[in-house]
Amino acid sequence: MSNMPWAVYRCDRIQRGQTPQNEVFVSGHLTPGEAMDEANRLKAGDRSNSYIVGAA
Structure with missing residues (x-):
């Protein structure tokens, strides 16, 4: 996992x-905004999965 509070x-x-089902950790972030930006970037390039933000 990560020592970052958001994932x-x-x-x-x-x-x-x-x-959500079958969740897999992708990356850790210091703020929820950073995590949301990353999730949106990943989602734009991968329509076969969903990306969510939550506590790490």
């Missing part, structure tokens, strides 16, 4: 109202 996780593709 980006890759998971199976999710739709509105679904719970």
Whole structure:
């Protein structure tokens, strides 16, 4: 894992109202904004997975 308080996780593709499944740690970040920016960049290049931000 990471010593950063915020993380980006890759998971199976999710739709509105679904719970993320099969989450895998991708990267750690100091702020939620940094993590969200990273998740958005990853999502733009990979439409087969979803990327979520959460506590590391």
